[in-house]
């Protein structure tokens with residue numbers, strides 16, 4: 001947040017359910033009890049809600065309420081593949097203002113295994129992260145890391161990229177894994193269609209994803225109470241100091257227990273497929289909405305198609321998604337692209353780019369993309385990005401960062417990742433700010 005210093009601060013009063021009081025005055029709070037004028041929202045009974053505070057063009061600024069805190073949207077979600085955002089400790093993620101991070105079911109299922117995580121209170125307890133988490137279904141990794149996968153109606157057989165051992169994911173087992181991992185938002189099991197592909201192949205794949213979406217939802221509805229924290233302490237009303245509480249204290253079932261009958265559950269999102277065919281994307285959207293989910297993701301993009309095509313498919317698919325539900329675009333993009341997608345009306349995005357690029361010395365700045373390994377930075381005393389207020393840019397010179405990278409110091413990866421993540425999170429906060437201001441600004 002430090003880099004927002006100097007920008008106009010927007011204060012909006014909120015009902016504790018997340019709907020703004022202004023909306024409430026207009027009858028907008030969906031939980032308002034008209035007789036008493038009080039909000040009926042109880043975070044100990046309700047797990048998930050989404051409210052749009054303001055729109056500007058197609059862009060939306062909203063609030064997503066989860067059992068582990070609120071998320072301001074549009075949001076960028078750092079990727080923590082193996083229950084770790086590579087190189088960045090959880091307290092630093094909190095400092096950077098990350099409100100939700102992403103974990104990969106495929107990787108966590110293979111290592112350390114779902115049961116290990118479940119026994120430790122799910123991902124929140126295991127990695128000591130008390131804010132929101134989203135897990136993917138594993139479908140994309142099975143698709144991208146396994147050339148020898150075998151897809152049947154029942155599910156996908158694949159080989160571990162670690163030791164070659166054989167495994168099987170079905171909609172049911174992918175749901176069971178995600179319930180055990182205990183993220184706040186989980187994803188239906190889908191087939192990510194390869195690109196390029198014939199239309200008939202794309203249609204068949206889309207139909208399979210729709211059948212799997214129904215099976216995912218059925219299994220989830222029957223087993224959602226098995227989430228590791230479902231009957232445990234809820235954190236919706238936690239104070240800022242609670243994030244420092246060690247895991248072993250927070251997991252004590254006697255501490256802050258929500259009480260008998262209080263149950264928070266995960267939210268299961270559906271995924272729209274349909275390849276690069278706008279008509280199939282429309283059909284996929286309509287039929288996935290018919291099945292009914294609290295949020296919808298656009299999957300199957302960034303699989304080798306041109307950037308223009310990604311944008312075209314995103315824009316056309318968004319037209320078919322409900323306005324009152326969160327929209328999650330999976331696995332994109334550059335800083336320019338995430339701004340663009342937020343302008344089109346996407347609420348949630350994730351991408352490995354800021355963290356992966358950082359480890360290769362590629363740094364996003366307000367001026368340009370920098371390859372810190374270049375010799376021209378060897379004597380450069382200036383900050384990495386003069387317009388960034390992250391702790392790397394406040395403290396270190398380009399020359400020092402270049403030296404760390406050239407000498408292959410571990411600190412290079414830590415500092416580079418910290419800056420890139422800060423840049424992405426700041427970018428999204430600025431976009432949100434612009435939507436709230438509703439005026440022409442850098443982003444609109």
Ligand SMILES: [Zn+2]
Nearest residue numbers: 388390393419
């Ligand atoms: Zn910085």
